[in-house]
Amino acid sequence: MRDNLGRDETPVILLFSPNVAGLDHVDMLAYRQAVEAALLPLFSNAHVNSVFTYYSTGNAKLKSHDDRMTYAIVNLKRGEDEGVAAYRQLRESIASDQLQIKLGGELAVYVDVREQLDRDLKRAELISFILLAVLLVWVFRSAVAAMLPLVVGAVTILSSTGWLKMATNFTDINVYAPNVVSMLGLGLAVDYSLFMVSRFREELALGHLVDRALRTTMLTAGRTLMFSGLTVAASLFCLFLLPQRFFHNMGLAGGISVASAMFVTILLLPAMLFLLGKRVNKWVPPFLAKQSSILSEEGRWYQFSHFVMRNARVVLALSLAVLLVMGLPVSGMKVGPADSRSLPVSAESRQVQETLQKEFAANELTPIMVVVRTKGELASAESLSALYRLTHEIKDLSGVTRVAGLMSLDNSLGLSDYQLLYQNPGQFPQASGALAEFGRGQSTLITVHIKPDSTSAEARELVTGIRALPLPPALAEMQVGGFSAFHLDYLTSLRSEVPKVFIAIVIVIFVLLFLMLGSILVPIKVVLTNLLSLSATYGVLVWIIQEGHLSGLLGFTPQGALDGTILVLIFASAFGLSIDYEVFLLSRVKEVCDATKGDNVKSVSIGMQRSGPIITNAALLIGVVLGAFAMGEVVFIKAIGLGLLLSVIVDATLVRMLLVPSTLRLLGWLNWWAPRPLMRIYQRLSLSEQENEEKYR
Amino acid sequence: MTAKKGMLVFLAMLNLWPSFSGADLTLTGHSMAGTANMPMSSQEKIWIRKTTLRRDFVDRGRAYTHLYDLAQRQAAIIDHMTRVAEVHDLSAVQAATEVSAPLKNLKMTLEKTGNSKSLKHWKCEEHTLTASMPARLGNEETVFHLKGQLWVAGKVKELTEIRELTKIAKKPDFFLGIPAVAKVSPAQSAALSEVVRKLAPKGLLCAGEIETSYEGNGPMANLARRIPARLSITFQDFSREPIAQDVFSIPAGYQLVRK
Numbered sequence: 001m002r003d004n005l006g007r008d009e010t011p012v013i014l015l016f017s018p019n020v021a022g023l024d025h026v027d028m029l030a031y032r033q034a035v036e037a038a039l040l041p042l043f044s045n046a047h048v049n050s051v052f053t054y055y056s057t058g059n060a061k062l063k064s065h066d067d068r069m070t071y072a073i074v075n076l077k078r079g080e081d082e083g084v085a086a087y088r089q090l091r092e093s094i095a096s097d098q099l100q101i102k103l104g105g106e107l108a109v110y111v112d113v114r115e116q117l118d119r120d121l122k123r124a125e126l127i128s129f130i131l132l133a134v135l136l137v138w139v140f141r142s143a144v145a146a147m148l149p150l151v152v153g154a155v156t157i158l159s160s161t162g163w164l165k166m167a168t169n170f171t172d173i174n175v176y177a178p179n180v181v182s183m184l185g186l187g188l189a190v191d192y193s194l195f196m197v198s199r200f201r202e203e204l205a206l207g208h209l210v211d212r213a214l215r216t217t218m219l220t221a222g223r224t225l226m227f228s229g230l231t232v233a234a235s236l237f238c239l240f241l242l243p244q245r246f247f248h249n250m251g252l253a254g255g256i257s258v259a260s261a262m263f264v265t266i267l268l269l270p271a272m273l274f275l276l277g278k279r280v281n282k283w284v285p286p287f288l289a290k291q292s293s294i295l296s297e298e299g300r301w302y303q304f305s306h307f308v309m310r311n312a313r314v315v316l317a318l319s320l321a322v323l324l325v326m327g328l329p330v331s332g333m334k335v336g337p338a339d340s341r342s343l344p345v346s347a348e349s350r351q352v353q354e355t356l357q358k359e360f361a362a363n364e365l366t367p368i369m370v371v372v373r374t375k376g377e378l379a380s381a382e383s384l385s386a387l388y389r390l391t392h393e394i395k396d397l398s399g400v401t402r403v404a405g406l407m408s409l410d411n412s413l414g415l416s417d418y419q420l421l422y423q424n425p426g427q428f429p430q431a432s433g434a435l436a437e438f439g440r441g442q443s444t445l446i447t448v449h450i451k452p453d454s455t456s457a458e459a460r461e462l463v464t465g466i467r468a469l470p471l472p473p474a475l476a477e478m479q480v481g482g483f484s485a486f487h488l489d490y491l492t493s494l495r496s497e498v499p500k501v502f503i504a505i506v507i508v509i510f511v512l513l514f515l516m517l518g519s520i521l522v523p524i525k526v527v528l529t530n531l532l533s534l535s536a537t538y539g540v541l542v543w544i545i546q547e548g549h550l551s552g553l554l555g556f557t558p559q560g561a562l563d564g565t566i567l568v569l570i571f572a573s574a575f576g577l578s579i580d581y582e583v584f585l586l587s588r589v590k591e592v593c594d595a596t597k598g599d600n601v602k603s604v605s606i607g608m609q610r611s612g613p614i615i616t617n618a619a620l621l622i623g624v625v626l627g628a629f630a631m632g633e634v635v636f637i638k639a640i641g642l643g644l645l646l647s648v649i650v651d652a653t654l655v656r657m658l659l660v661p662s663t664l665r666l667l668g669w670l671n672w673w674a675p676r677p678l679m680r681i682y683q684r685l686s687l688s689e690q691e692n693e694e695k696y697r
Numbered sequence: 698m699t700a701k702k703g704m705l706v707f708l709a710m711l712n713l714w715p716s717f718s719g720a721d722l723t724l725t726g727h728s729m730a731g732t733a734n735m736p737m738s739s740q741e742k743i744w745i746r747k748t749t750l751r752r753d754f755v756d757r758g759r760a761y762t763h764l765y766d767l768a769q770r771q772a773a774i775i776d777h778m779t780r781v782a783e784v785h786d787l788s789a790v791q792a793a794t795e796v797s798a799p800l801k802n803l804k805m806t807l808e809k810t811g812n813s814k815s816l817k818h819w820k821c822e823e824h825t826l827t828a829s830m831p832a833r834l835g836n837e838e839t840v841f842h843l844k845g846q847l848w849v850a851g852k853v854k855e856l857t858e859i860r861e862l863t864k865i866a867k868k869p870d871f872f873l874g875i876p877a878v879a880k881v882s883p884a885q886s887a888a889l890s891e892v893v894r895k896l897a898p899k900g901l902l903c904a905g906e907i908e909t910s911y912e913g914n915g916p917m918a919n920l921a922r923r924i925p926a927r928l929s930i931t932f933q934d935f936s937r938e939p940i941a942q943d944v945f946s947i948p949a950g951y952q953l954v955r956k
Contacts, residue, residue: 029933032727036740043753043760044948049778050758055727056738075758410924420920424835426881427917429730430924433737437757 001371004443009049009075010083012090013104015352017069020098026054026063026070038096039072047086049075064359083107104352109340112349113634114175120632121179127628128186132621139617143283148272149193152264156189157182160260167252174246177253179637185257187625191618192225192265198614200273201280210277214270222266224587227516229262232576234508239572241501243493250569301612305605308658309665319658326536329543336561337455337487342635366454368463369482370446375474378442379422386472388415393469394448399462405446406438459484494564505575517590518682520674521667526582529659533578534571537646545639556635566639574647581656585611593672604664619652721746721940726932741930748861749945767865773947782947785956790879791872797883803830803891816932819850821903828892832884837915841884845907851900866897904931
């Protein structure tokens with residue numbers, strides 16, 4: 001439409017309703033004058049392409065059932081920012097003493113989402129920092145140690161936001177990117193810092209000097225977090241395999257946040273730890289002075305792991321059953337586009353959308369757009385004949401309410417009339433007007449108004465129906481667009497491309513896990529467990545976001561479907577994120593296993609004991625961050641925050657506490673087996689933690 | 698600009714004309730061009746000062762301004778979406794029109810019906826207009842017909858300032874039209890300009906409803922009869938408040954194209 005028809009505009013809806021007594025009917029002259037007075041500034045607005053009203057078009061669909069409301073369609077030039085600046089200027093310039101004016105439409109929803117996300121981001125960051133500060137003091141039992149993850153988190157946010165801003169010089173950055181960067185960056189930075197600070201303090205507790213403690217920390221926790229960062233980043237970078245720029249954006253944003261978290265943690269934190277030395281344990285609040293050592297081999301985690309391993313089969317069956325039950329709602333999952341319902345009810349654009357749906361006859365805003373290019377001149381007899389045929393075939397499709405185009409000026413006109421009209425446009429103002437409105441060069445636009453909601457499956461079927469129409473020989477090309485077509489194409493693309501991304505992520509994770517653990521079966525088990533964990537996450541998301549359970553508590557409107565974008569983003573982020581804790585546990589188990597020459601039970605128990613509190617704390621901390629973002633008002637970020645939070649919870653509880661120890665027990669020596677050639681590769685490229693095996697003897 | 702809109706301008710001009718006296722006059726109302734499935738209505742605003750006038754209207758959602766300086770015989774057609782102002786020499790337009798459509802072939806009557814309606818304190822008397830003129834429609838020789846009702850306020854105080862108008866209207870080279878319309882429909886354009894000249898001394902236009910048609914046996918004439926253009930304009934208000942000078946200027950930053 002932009003290239004062939006010169007139409008690069010976006011519609012904004014101005015919904016008018018009476019604000020004073022006496023303006024009861026839109027057909028009153030005073031009502032019309034009030035609407036036109038309000039619209040007057042728009043005609044000198046350089047960003048406004050055109051303005052259509054009930055009055056200018058006579059289109060009765062632009063007035064409400066009770067004749068008290070009407071709306072104007074203002075077509076704004078898109079510009080480089082998709083019309084956002086123009087929209088904001090429009091919003092400021094439009095006012096009326098007599099009428100209430102609300103702004104709606106796709107662009108208005110976009111701007112409202114953007115502004116709401118900005119507010120949510122500030123609130124989530126504030127809440128996260130306050131809660132993290134309290135929790136970190138409780139976790140570390142030292143105010144000095146607690147400050148470190150906060151500093152790392154703050155620097156990560158600053159750094160990743162800076163990188164993201166820099167990226168805007170080269171590419172468009174999606175509206176959701178800052179929130180994703182902040183959510184992932186802060187969560188991971190705090191988690192990574194927790195691992196590093198905990199390990200450092202653990203080493204100090206063993207009586208090591210600061211420089212040795214730091215060196216060991218870097219060789220163990222440092223390596224693990226590097227690996228974790230790599231897995232999360234690799235998962236997110238797999239989004240580049242999808243053709244949509246949105247996913248490239250999110251891949252980039254995710255990559256930036258993970259890289260920032262990783263580099264700030266391994267560069268800034270060691271320096272701070274070195275400078276602080278043993279003072280990292282200072283400022284212990286008196287009420288938290290008593291602490292049990294995680295180095296104990298008879299701790300609760302140790303005993304719990306023994307219990308799990310004694311009942312490995314039962315625990316495995318039960319935990320699998322729980323995961324499968326959680327994942328059951330996935331069978332009823334519906335994938336649909338996000339709309340204004342993802343905004344809070346107080347959002348103006350959402351109110352407009354709901355009013356249009358309830359109070360107005362038909363949807364005039366999101367028609368199917370058909371752009372046709374003719375082989376010869378647009379006004380040639382052959383081209384017009386082909387257009388006539390195509391227009392009537394579209395009109396005859398079930399669900400089509402109205403078609404607007406060159407061949408739909410008057411139902412009484414036949415093909416020969418239209419040919420005469422368009423071959424003499426100078427003599428017939430109707431023809432010159434229609435050509436100006438619908439044609440340019442050899443291209444023409446057919447606007448197809450439909451009965452089904454544009455987000456519905458029926459609307460997408462109509463798009464498919466139009467595309468399936470045979471193209472008359474005189475037409476070179478037909479392209480079908482508009483919201484329904486866009487969504488249909490998007491879903492089709494996701495269906496064909498997402499499996500490739502899934503496979504890529506699984507392969508990347510498998511390879512990285514192998515390099516970390518030197519095992520074949522454990523990575524397979526981890527990938528399968530993750531898929532189960534993700535299906536459980538998706539199941540709960542369907543139950544909450546799609547079906548609306550807990551919607552009152554969580555403050556959102558049931559969506560009736562899940563946005564496919566959310567599912568892909570959760571998959572890419574959660575697959576990497578949820579592997580974190582498992583890897584942290586497995587690396588500890590592997591470390592002990594190597595040191596004890598393959599004592600399976602002991603290595604699992606010690607690994608659980610050593611990693612248990614840290615993983616629990618890490619899950620708690622990142623859960624706080626994700627939870628703070630999940631409390632945002634925009635459903636898109638709420639769903640991502642909630643999805644990742646669920647994934648972390650499932651991973652830190654069911655997977656880490658039950659599935660991993662039980663399967664490790666059942667697999668026995670097979671856990672760390674790998675074919676000899678692969679083992680050689682592992683030994684050459686190993687990413688595993690390095691530590692002195694004497695410790696475990 | 699289409700012939701349909703050209704006729705709307707003509708209707709607007711009818712109203713503007715009598716008030717060329719030096720005082721400022723602003724008229725506000727609505728126009729409607731009803732053709733086939735594409736009826737378009739527009740808010741109308743007309744500002745007049747001495748020999749200059751400005752008309753603002755909306756056509757297919759886009760805002761336009763026509764600025765006339767009749768003393769200088771210039772017309773500026775301003776498209777606010779593209780921010781382009783085309784400046785035309787009305788003398789040249791008139792010369793081109795008369796070659797194709799000599800005024801001697803125009804037949805026109807304008808008669809009172811005895812009915813009236815009011816616009817604020819104006820009493821607007823109904824007149825029946827009929828006009829016809831040979832015209833070419835594509836390759837066909839046809840007769841262009843214009844008929845309808847015009848409501849004119851004849852005895853109102855605002856008419857005391859029409860001396861400059863009368864002077865201009867009496868000149869043999871008087872022409873008021875839209876260049877784009879004159880180019881494709883010279884007969885229609887000439888007829889409309891002549892109606893303005895005839896109506897000017899009768900008063901101020903309050904409203905008008907006009908239908909155009911073509912007489913002929915060819916396919917073009919037959920088609921034109923099946924989709925007649927109906928045009929109307931109604932003013933709801935007028936004011937003699939002073940008008941800012943910049944109203945009559947081409948807005949700054951617009952591209953100027955001299956034709």
